[in-house]
Amino acid sequence: MLIRFLCATSIFITARVLAAVNSAPLHVFVDPGHGGSDHGAVYGDAREASLVLSISLKLKQRLKSDSRFKLTLSREDDKTLSLTDRVNMAENSKADILISIHANAASDQRVHGAEIYFQNHLPPDEESLFLANLENQKQKELAPTKVGGEKQNLSKKGDVLSIVEDLKRQKRMQESFQLSRLFLEFFRKPASIKQAPFQMVVRTSIPSILIELGFLTNPQEAEKMLQTKEQNEIAEKLASSLIKYKEILDNKQSAHLQ
Numbered sequence: 001m002l003i004r005f006l007c008a009t010s011i012f013i014t015a016r017v018l019a020a021v022n023s024a025p026l027h028v029f030v031d032p033g034h035g036g037s038d039h040g041a042v043y044g045d046a047r048e049a050s051l052v053l054s055i056s057l058k059l060k061q062r063l064k065s066d067s068r069f070k071l072t073l074s075r076e077d078d079k080t081l082s083l084t085d086r087v088n089m090a091e092n093s094k095a096d097i098l099i100s101i102h103a104n105a106a107s108d109q110r111v112h113g114a115e116i117y118f119q120n121h122l123p124p125d126e127e128s129l130f131l132a133n134l135e136n137q138k139q140k141e142l143a144p145t146k147v148g149g150e151k152q153n154l155s156k157k158g159d160v161l162s163i164v165e166d167l168k169r170q171k172r173m174q175e176s177f178q179l180s181r182l183f184l185e186f187f188r189k190p191a192s193i194k195q196a197p198f199q200m201v202v203r204t205s206i207p208s209i210l211i212e213l214g215f216l217t218n219p220q221e222a223e224k225m226l227q228t229k230e231q232n233e234i235a236e237k238l239a240s241s242l243i244k245y246k247e248i249l250d251n252k253q254s255a256h257l258q
């Protein structure tokens with residue numbers, strides 16, 4: 001009887017805990033890139049700053065009545081924000097994840113498709129080492145004769161490697177990668193996952209990705225992205241990716257508690 005009572009109590013508590021876990025909304029910080037005096041990429045009628053704002057507002061509207069989400073936007077109108085402003089806003093918002101939204105440009109007009117970027121999250125001191133490391137790698141490719149100098153510059157590479165091994169940061173990186181993969185799944189093809197030290201994804205302490213929705217330099221893709229129907233579809237794909245991510249998080253937490 002006591003055992004039955006304990007089991008029943010335990011099931012009741014587990015159910016309550018699971019309900020609490022599942023009901024905790026995922027706080028998403030959405031950063032529509034550029035704005036105000038910074039128009040971003042501009043080609044013909046396409047202006048990156050207004051395109052990404054329009055899609056971000058549609059995403060907010062789409063998830064507005066969904067209790068599983070709370071969305072905070074870095075801007076909801078055409079205003080100028082520095083990258084530091086955006087990073088500070090994201091950190092102060094106490095959001096769970098960050099999605100920075102952009103549109104791409106390339107010298108080759110044929111290039112098209114979405115690109116999803118994620119990056120390791122390193123604090124500022126080590127970040128410079130990391131960036132220096134990247135630069136040195138680049139120099140190595142461009143000027144192989146400078147290998148000796150590169151060795152000197154990379155004397156702290158061990159520090160960088162030990163930071164990369166830090167479990168907390170690894171977790172953030174893994175979650176950012178998982179987010180990237182989900183967005184890749186829902187996004188229109190061709191789409192790819194890449195890594196680059198964008199400030200918005202490097203300087204924030206939460207899982208972060210940056211999405212380049214498509215290329216404004218590709219006339220067909222740009223024309224499509226300017227259409228309301230296409231913008232609604234992109235917002236829907238962004239929402240679907242976030243819903244899937246939330247479901248995975250909830251399932252993970254439920255499994256952990258059982």
Ligand SMILES: [Zn+2]
Pocket residue numbers: 033034040041048102103
């Ligand atoms: Zn941009």
